[in-house]
Amino acid sequence: MRKENFKKFIVFKSDRNFFYLYSPVQNRIQLISPILAYILELEESNKGEIKQWIRNTGSKKVIIKGLGYIDKRDLQYYYSKFLFFKKNKFLDGYVIRNRIKKRITENDVKRVLANVDTVGFEVTERCNLDCKYCTYGDLYIKNEKRRNRDLNIELAKNILKTLNKFRFSNLNLSKNRSYSIGFYGGEPLLNFPLIEEIVNFAQRNKRESQEINFNITTNAILINKHLDFLVKHDFRILISIDGSFNNNSYRCFPNGKPSFNQVRNNIKLIKKKYPDFFRRNIEFNSVIHKKNSIQEIYYFFKKEFEKIPRISEVSPIWIDPKMKNKFKEIFKITKKEVIRPAIKKQIEREMRLYLPYMKDINFFVLVYSGFVFREYFDLFYKDDLSPIIPTGTCIPFAKKIFITVGGEILPCENVGYIHYLDILDKKNPEINFEKIAKRYNKFLEMAVVECNHCYWVNRCQICMFTFLSEGIIKNCYGFKTKSQFQSYLAYFISILEKNPQFYTENLSI
Amino acid sequence: MKNKYDCWLYIESFVHISTKLKYKSLLYNPYNGMVLENNNPAVFKILEKIKSNENLYVFKISRNELGKKEIKNFVSKLRNNFMGDVILAPSENGKPFQMKPIPKVFANIDDKETINNTILRNLMEITFYINNVCEHDCSICENAYKQFLFCRKGDSPEELEIKLLKLILEEVKFSGIIKFSIIGGNLFSYSAIDEFNHLCLTSGCKIEYYINFRHMISLGSVSRFKGLANKNSTLRILVNFPVIETNLIRLIIFLNKFEIRKIFEFIIEDEEQFIFSKRIISRSRLDNFVFRPYFNQRNKTFFNKNVFLKKKDIISAKPTQEEILSRTIINKNFFGKLIFLSNGDVFTNINKKPIGNIYRDSLRTLVSEEIFNRHYWKITREKIDPCNRCVYENLCPPISNYEFFLVKYNLCNMKIC
Numbered sequence: 001m002r003k004e005n006f007k008k009f010i011v012f013k014s015d016r017n018f019f020y021l022y023s024p025v026q027n028r029i030q031l032i033s034p035i036l037a038y039i040l041e042l043e044e045s046n047k048g049e050i051k052q053w054i055r056n057t058g059s060k061k062v063i064i065k066g067l068g069y070i071d072k073r074d075l076q077y078y079y080s081k082f083l084f085f086k087k088n089k090f091l092d093g094y095v096i097r098n099r100i101k102k103r104i105t106e107n108d109v110k111r112v113l114a115n116v117d118t119v120g121f122e123v124t125e126r127c128n129l130d131c132k133y134c135t136y137g138d139l140y141i142k143n144e145k146r147r148n149r150d151l152n153i154e155l156a157k158n159i160l161k162t163l164n165k166f167r168f169s170n171l172n173l174s175k176n177r178s179y180s181i182g183f184y185g186g187e188p189l190l191n192f193p194l195i196e197e198i199v200n201f202a203q204r205n206k207r208e209s210q211e212i213n214f215n216i217t218t219n220a221i222l223i224n225k226h227l228d229f230l231v232k233h234d235f236r237i238l239i240s241i242d243g244s245f246n247n248n249s250y251r252c253f254p255n256g257k258p259s260f261n262q263v264r265n266n267i268k269l270i271k272k273k274y275p276d277f278f279r280r281n282i283e284f285n286s287v288i289h290k291k292n293s294i295q296e297i298y299y300f301f302k303k304e305f306e307k308i309p310r311i312s313e314v315s316p317i318w319i320d321p322k323m324k325n326k327f328k329e330i331f332k333i334t335k336k337e338v339i340r341p342a343i344k345k346q347i348e349r350e351m352r353l354y355l356p357y358m359k360d361i362n363f364f365v366l367v368y369s370g371f372v373f374r375e376y377f378d379l380f381y382k383d384d385l386s387p388i389i390p391t392g393t394c395i396p397f398a399k400k401i402f403i404t405v406g407g408e409i410l411p412c413e414n415v416g417y418i419h420y421l422d423i424l425d426k427k428n429p430e431i432n433f434e435k436i437a438k439r440y441n442k443f444l445e446m447a448v449v450e451c452n453h454c455y456w457v458n459r460c461q462i463c464m465f466t467f468l469s470e471g472i473i474k475n476c477y478g479f480k481t482k483s484q485f486q487s488y489l490a491y492f493i494s495i496l497e498k499n500p501q502f503y504t505e506n507l508s509i
Numbered sequence: 510m511k512n513k514y515d516c517w518l519y520i521e522s523f524v525h526i527s528t529k530l531k532y533k534s535l536l537y538n539p540y541n542g543m544v545l546e547n548n549n550p551a552v553f554k555i556l557e558k559i560k561s562n563e564n565l566y567v568f569k570i571s572r573n574e575l576g577k578k579e580i581k582n583f584v585s586k587l588r589n590n591f592m593g594d595v596i597l598a599p600s601e602n603g604k605p606f607q608m609k610p611i612p613k614v615f616a617n618i619d620d621k622e623t624i625n626n627t628i629l630r631n632l633m634e635i636t637f638y639i640n641n642v643c644e645h646d647c648s649i650c651e652n653a654y655k656q657f658l659f660c661r662k663g664d665s666p667e668e669l670e671i672k673l674l675k676l677i678l679e680e681v682k683f684s685g686i687i688k689f690s691i692i693g694g695n696l697f698s699y700s701a702i703d704e705f706n707h708l709c710l711t712s713g714c715k716i717e718y719y720i721n722f723r724h725m726i727s728l729g730s731v732s733r734f735k736g737l738a739n740k741n742s743t744l745r746i747l748v749n750f751p752v753i754e755t756n757l758i759r760l761i762i763f764l765n766k767f768e769i770r771k772i773f774e775f776i777i778e779d780e781e782q783f784i785f786s787k788r789i790i791s792r793s794r795l796d797n798f799v800f801r802p803y804f805n806q807r808n809k810t811f812f813n814k815n816v817f818l819k820k821k822d823i824i825s826a827k828p829t830q831e832e833i834l835s836r837t838i839i840n841k842n843f844f845g846k847l848i849f850l851s852n853g854d855v856f857t858n859i860n861k862k863p864i865g866n867i868y869r870d871s872l873r874t875l876v877s878e879e880i881f882n883r884h885y886w887k888i889t890r891e892k893i894d895p896c897n898r899c900v901y902e903n904l905c906p907p908i909s910n911y912e913f914f915l916v917k918y919n920l921c922n923m924k925i926c
Contacts, residue, residue, distance in 0.1 A: 018598065018605035031519055031567070031607045033594055077588065084591045088540045111683060117626050171683045173629035175873050369608050370522070371834055375616040376631055376844065377685045379835040497606040504562045507611040 005453055008093035011040045012486045015494035021085070022489055024458075025092040025385065028370040029493065034067055035078045043082070043091070054079055097452045100390035103441045106433040109396050113431070114171030118400035119163060120182040120413050121198065124150045124191035125405050128221050129259055132250040133287060133314040133330055135416075139323045140315075149405040150191050155424060156198050159403055162431060164205065178211035182400070184413050189222040192229075199233055217285075219251070220263045227270060231277050238283050238310070239267060243300045247292035250330065267305065284309035288337075289330045294355065295339050298347050310354045317466045317477075318416070335360075352505060364492040365506040367459045372507070390444055390451040392460040392478075396421050396436055409436070419443075419465040443468055450476045455485035515600045518559065518570040518584065520593040522608045523830050526560045527900040528553060535900035536592050542827040543590040546900070549579045566607040570595070612834040618880050618887065628876050629684035631886075633845030635677070639705065640668035640694040641851045645723050649749055649776065649803055655860050655914045657801050659747060659776070660693050660721050667851040668694075671701040673867065678708050680872055685845065692719040694851070706736055716742040721749070722773075726760055738769040749776040749803075754789060761793040773798040779811050804915060816911075818921040823904050833903045836889060840907045844886040847875065858885040860913035893918045899925045 010022040011032070019037035021030045032040075042050050054075055061069045085091055125136075125146045133139065136146050160181075167177045181202060183195050195216070202212050215236040223230070223237070230237060241263050242248045248260040271278040286297045286309045294311065301309045314331045335357030339347055352358050366372045373379055389395070394411055402410040408420035409431070421436040447464040451457055454476070462478035480488060496503055520526060525537040532553035536545040547553070551574075559568040574580050575595070587593040596605065616623050616630070624631075641663030643650075653659035689709055696702060696718060709716045718737055725746065737744060746764075748757065764771055775786040777800050790798055802816045828836075835841060848856040854863040855870070857879045864878045879886055888908055890896035896905065896918050905921065912918045919925070 014605070016598075016602040016605065018596070018602070028522060029608055030522055031596070031605050033596055081591055084540070114683075115627065170680050173627045173684055175625040175628045175877055178625070366613075369611065369613075371610050371612040371831075373612070373614045375627065375685075376614055376618075376839060377633065379614070379831070379839065380633065380841065380845075381687075493606055497604065500565055500604075500606060503565060503606075503608070504611070507613050 005096050006093055007096050007099075007455055007457065008044065008482075009040070009091045010482065010486050010489065011037050011044070012490045012493075013037075014490055014497055016497050018497070020489070020493055021090065022368075023085075023090040023092075024094065025089050026370070027368065027458075029368055029489065030090070033078060035064070035070060035074060036081055038064055038067060039078055039082045040091075043086075050079065050082070094385065096454070096457050097448075099385070099388060099458055100448060100451050102387040102389045103444060104389065104395055104437050106437045109433045109436050109440075110166070111171050112395055112397045113163070113401065113433075114166040114169055115173055116163070116397040116401050117174070117178070118180045118182060119159065120184055120400050120402040121151055121156055122184050122186070122402070122404045122413070123188045123194050123198075124148075124186045126150070126190045127186040127219075128190060128253070129187065129219050129251055130254045131252070133289060135315055135318075139319060139327050139330075141318045141320050146186075151194060151403070151405045152407075153194055153197055155407055156194070156403065157201055159401075159424070160198070160202055160205065163401070164207070167210075168207065176209040176211065177207070178213070180213040180215060182413075183214070183216040184402075185217075187219055187221065188216055189218055189226055192222070192226050196229065203233075219259065220266045221259060224266045224269055227273070231274050234277075234281065236281050236283070238285055239263070240285050240287070241267075242286045242289070243292045243297045247286075247296055247300065249291055250287075250289060264304075271305065278305075283307070285312060286310070287312050287314060288332055288334050288356075289314050290332050293339075294334060294337055294347060294351070295343065298343075298351065308350050308354070311351065311356060313356050348499075349501075349505070352502075358502075361492060361495055361502050362506050363461060365496070365503050368489075368492075369503070369507060388458060390448045390457070390460070391464040391476075392462050393444075393447075393464045396440055415463070415465045416469075418469055446473050447476070449473070450479055453481075454479050455482050456480040456488070513600055514597050515602075516570050516572060516575060517567055517596045517598060517605055518555070518575075518593065519567040519596065519605070519607050520559055520587075521591065522566060522610055524592045525610075525830065525833050525903065526556055527902065528556050528560065529898055529900050533900050535904075536587070536590075537833075537904060538590055538592050539828065539830045539833065541591065542824060543592070544824055544904075545583075545586055545590060545592065547583060549583070551577065551579050552583045555580070555583075560609070562609070562611075565609040567605055569604065610830065610834060612838055614838065621881070624880060625877075628873055628880070629681065631845055631880065632681060632684050632686055632847065632872070632876055634688045634690065634847070635681070635686065636690040636692065636846065636848040637669060637674065638692050638694070638848070638850045639674070639696065639702075640666070640699045642666045642668070642694040642698045643721075643724075644695065644727075645721070647721075647723075647749055649778075649805065652805075652914070653749070653776065653803055654692075656803060656910050658690060658692060658719050658745075659749075660695075660719060662694060663851060668699055669849060669851055669853065669867075671704055673853075674705055675708060677867070677872065678712055682712065686714055688715040688717065690717045690719060693724075695724045696720055697724060703736060710739045710742065714741065717745055718742065719745045719747060721747045722752075722757060722760055725764075726756055738767060742770070744769055744771040746771060746773045747776065748773055748786070750778065750782050750785075752785070752789075754785075754792075757789055758793045761789075761795060771797060774801050775799070776801050776803050778803050778805050778808050780815075783815075804911070812920075813922075816920065818905065818923075820901070820923065823901055823921070826904075826906070828904060836903045836907055837891060838889070839886060840888045842907045842909045843888065846886075847872075847879075857883060858910075858913060860910060861885065890918070895919050895925045899923055 007024045011019060013019055019032050019034050021032045021040065039050060057072060060072050062072055062075055064070050126148045188195060199214060206212055214233050217238045220239045242251060245260045249258055252258050270282060284301060284307060288311055297309060301307045313334060316331060319327050334355060348358060396411050399412050402413050404410060404417060407424040408417050409422045409424060410420055421439055422432050443464055446468050456478060460478060462476055467474045467476045523539060527535045532548050532550045534547045534553050534556045558564055559566055584595060616627055618624055636658065638661065641661060643662040650662050654661040773795060775798060777783050777786065804812055843857060848859055849867055853866045853868040855865050855867050855875050856863050864883055865875045890902040890905060890908060896902045901923060908918060911920060
């Protein structure tokens with residue numbers, strides 16, 4: 001039930017039975033004594049005047065439930081410590097809705113666009129595979145139709161011209177206005193002529209000192225045909241492959257035949273023909289599901305290619321209710337996977353940036369350690385209590401600008417068509433910033449109905465497009481009541497108790 | 510019977526720990542300003558271990574050790590100052606966790622790729638010496654501006670071109686820029702002062718005008734002052750000796766008629782000037798003023814007595830934890846600041862060589878030059894001897910122009926091993 005609207009301090013206990021205090025105003029987590037925890041719980045539950053209670057206890061020892069006999073002097077000490085924490089705002093809270101009042105403006109969108117360093121093009125809707133877990137496949141609600149369309153080249157060129165105009169305005173703060181172009185699909189290499197044309201166009205219209213980098217996400221079925229071009233233009237290539245032959249069995253051709261051999265042969269070709277390029281520019285992405293495991297993937301890529309792959313999970317969002325059982329047959333939660341203890345530490349160390357559950361730990365450390373700043377500017381002017389934009393959704397174009405075959409502008413390639421920010425006119429793609437800001441804020445207003453009662457409010461990780469759509473509001477799967485947030489804190493602190501190296505490793509990246 | 514309990518000594522995550530040679534250690538609680546200094550070897554060893562990344566502010570301590578007099582005293586003081594505690598827990602529980610303060614900045618200067626994307630975001634303040642023309646002959650003119658913001662006179666008259674200034678203001682409009690400081694020579698002699706003033710005031714940034722009181726006294730015209738008045742602007746009136754008391758007081762009274770924020774900066778070289786200034790302040794009931802000590806090579810004793818920091822000065826400043834941690838990363842006296850002289854030379858440290866010239870180099874190139882090649886923005890006491898041998902290194906204010914001018918970093922009376 002969504003009822004909390006004031007975020008207060010929380011005392012919680014870890015798996016090892018140690019007590020901690022979370023302070024929302026200080027945004028920090030402190031180890032505390034169990035006696036102090038007891039006093040804080042009394043304070044929190046408003047069970048009368050604590051000082052009076054201590055005074056009334058009389059004798060030299062006091063019995064406290066769960067703690068046994070406590071020396072009265074200790075009690076008085078911890079009461080003074082409680083007062084110290086209280087005086088220094090460790091116990092202060094705030095009204096949740098007041099924190100999430102900020103909305104974006106037209107100028108915000110312009111400023112971010114001028115500094116976006118990645119533009120992504122969906123060059124085609126066509127694909128030469130029929131992967132079982134594809135977000136455009138049967139498992140998911142079909143909010144948009146895939147019609148095997150290709151991106152219009154003029155639209156792409158006009159976008160690049162527009163972006164360059166902004167990039168060379170005073171809104172851009174970069175050193176030499178460089179940027180990256182990413183190619184996506186479907187399978188982007190099915191529309192290689194368009195890729196070629198965009199690359200050549202971008203290079204021709206490059207300005208002095210500007211660097212343009214290229215990258216592509218591909219299933220590698222056709223990579224052998226276009227390898228020389230990709231190498232010539234120093235493409236960074238992300239190849240999707242889920243591990244060994246068996247691991248990869250969800251990735252098959254439309255006729256049901258497995259794609260593994262062809263993909264592996266192409267990868268080996270790259271490694272043999274261009275070993276340096278392979279080492280520098282090739283990365284892999286594996287989707288975790290019931291036919292593979294982190295351990296298997298780790299060993300496969302190490303042995304075959306001497307690489308560490310990225311890992312992603314099958315998306316649990318927007319599943320078609322009719323396909324729920326089918327989804328469950330495929331889906332696996334990575335954090336529940338049991339990795340052989342002898343190798344677990346090594347895998348976690350090497351794959352730290354990629355394992356989904358490690359990303360959650362990474363996020364927790366960065367957010368709650370208290371001294372992580374986005375930029376040096378924050379060391380001067382950071383205000384922890386100033387209003388913020390609700391949810392963990394990126395501000396439009398903070399990560400990239402993504403253009404679909406239909407001319408929709410999306411904030412990234414992970415968001416569906418229906419969450420477009422604007423739709424471009426092919427002849428005159430003038431981006432309408434006011435419209436983008438209004439649309440984005442409209443979605444925020446839908447989301448904030450839940451956020452106003454959520455304890456995760458100022459450190460949210462959830463993209464609102466994972467639970468919102470035009471006319472549809474589902475419950476945010478990240479929503480946390482006070483007790484859920486308490487469990488969340490306890491869960492991650494417990495992990496850090498057992499793995500303190502995660503803390504230092506994250507802060508020294 | 511075997512002990513089944515472990516004692517965990519922990520330090521509060523907001524406590525600053527410093528350990529140096531010869532067993533010197535210091536703990537500081539920013540919430541109550543308390544400092545615990547110690548030079549006991551046993552305590553030192555524990556603190557070295559406890560602050561390591563291996564232990565992260567939590568350390569298992571035996572009952573034997575806790576029973577030793579020096580440790581017992583230390584722990585008692587630790588607890589009484591709310592800097593830490595000891596928790597007893599069953600051995601089977603294992604070790605608790607504490608979030609040791611480890612500062613991190615994402616857009617990190619050491620990460621070239623990341624910092625290049627938002628390089629101008631690191632620019633926060635520009636000081637413009639818009640001209641170098643002045644009709645006076647102050648004794649401190651040659652060196653004052655190397656110690657703090659003060660007007661300066663050049664050998665031959667130069668001024669920053671207004672069209673250049675326009676371009677710069679346009680370019681930094683969307684960066685991290687917060688403040689412009691405007692100084693001369695005599696500001697009012699700048700050929701395009703009204704136009705420049707208008708540009709600055711419409712920038713939306715804070716503006717600080719540094720004007721020598723002599724220039725104001727000789728000015729006469731009211732309209733010039735009015736032109737500087739804006740909700741974002743401040744007049745910093747520089748008062749260096751010799752001073753005719755009645756003239757200055759008359760100026761103060763005159764300026765009080767205008768609704769403009771003003772701060773009088775009294776440049777002090779000795780005790781006599783200090784007493785004189787206090788008298789003026791009292792007589793004119795001035796409430797916005799600061800004293801700026803000026804080192805004239807002959808006033809070492811004055812500096813030693815009144816400027817060099819004593820321990821109590823350092824502690825009484827009560828730096829927050831955020832300030833202490835930022836001092837381990839950057840120098841806030843320099844970071845994000847550029848100084849433009851009237852000939853176009855650009856400095857990040859006025860006591861060192863210029864990093865370029867604005868007539869030749871773009872702002873982005875200049876900021877990159879500082880970030881990647883000069884490093885004054887990141888000059889911390891941890892990098893400088895003898896401060897890096899002192900437990901107070903990060904409690905002390907960041908290195909300033911005084912240190913560079915005097916070529917002495919420890920402007921204090923601390924005894925370092």
